[in-house]
Amino acid sequence: MTPSPERTVTMERILLGYDASDGADAALDWVTDRALSRRARVEVVIVTNPFLQDQPRAEDDLARAEHRLRAANPTLPIETERIDGLMPRALTDAAADADLLVIGVDTDSSIREALHGWMSLRVSATATVPTCIVPSGWSEKSGPITVGLASDPSSDAALTFAASESAAAGESLRIVHAWLGPIPATTVSSQRDVRAQHMQLMDRAVERLQEVAPDSAVDRVLIHDNAASALSIAASDSSLMVLGTHGRGVLAGGFFGSVGQDLIGRLEVPIIVVPSGR
Secondary structure (H helix, E strand, C coil), X not given: CCXXXXXXXXXXXXXXXXXXXXXHHHHHHHHHHXXXXXXXXXXXXXXXXXXXXXXXXXXXXXXXXXXXXXXXXXXXXEEXXXXXXXCCHHHHHHCCCCCEEEEEECCCCHXXXXXXXXXXXXXXXXXXXXXXXXXXXXXXXXCCEEEEXXXXXXXXXXXXXXXXXXXXXXXXXXXXXXXXXXXXXXXXXXXXXXXXXXHHHHHHHHHHHHHHCCCCCEEXXXXXXXXXXXXXXXXXXXXXXXXXXXXXXXXXHHHCCCHHHHHCCCCCCCEEEEECCC
């Protein structure tokens, strides 16, 4: 009898951008929990400015981060690296081959975030891989994986990613679709027609997901509201939020009313931003 070939289990490569802030420590905790629940290898990267004398402190911070990871899981494959360069380019370039980039954000210090050039937004807007932004003060909790459904293909990759996360975490998948365009007030039937069009969009999205994740339990939320407002409400009992992006960058994202810019750094739940076409 010919023995069956062994199944190859891929190991997720997680790159953690670390700067020893409260948000970065929360991101470190999130990565630790993730690595304990699935096969993963972790790379901790600190970017130092070549024009400043911050290299010695960065080496100490890397050592502390590695110690915390090994204390939680002594067998976890860990690499640490200090990179001289400028943010966010140096970090996103280092993460180009990663499966997931993870950074932290200090939710209680919008002034500090502004002084640092809204770095969490800039990283998530320019990264070519899914990027998880973990808020300071994060603690593990159970709850649905919530994903935002856009009216264009920009959320297609996010939907597939969220379905995969739902299956891996054993949590239900919640799809939120909101629209703010005017509902015709002429007749009840016309209002129903507009809602029916958005329902068809939701149905098509669920059908696509069932092709790749047939066992996913999907909760549908369809609402006439601002997308950021609808997702903020859904985030209150979610364990993870997943958003798509056009990859236009921060300035263009602001011009086009990026939902991510309204949510990142303001929610208490980790947000994963998935580039379109990923």
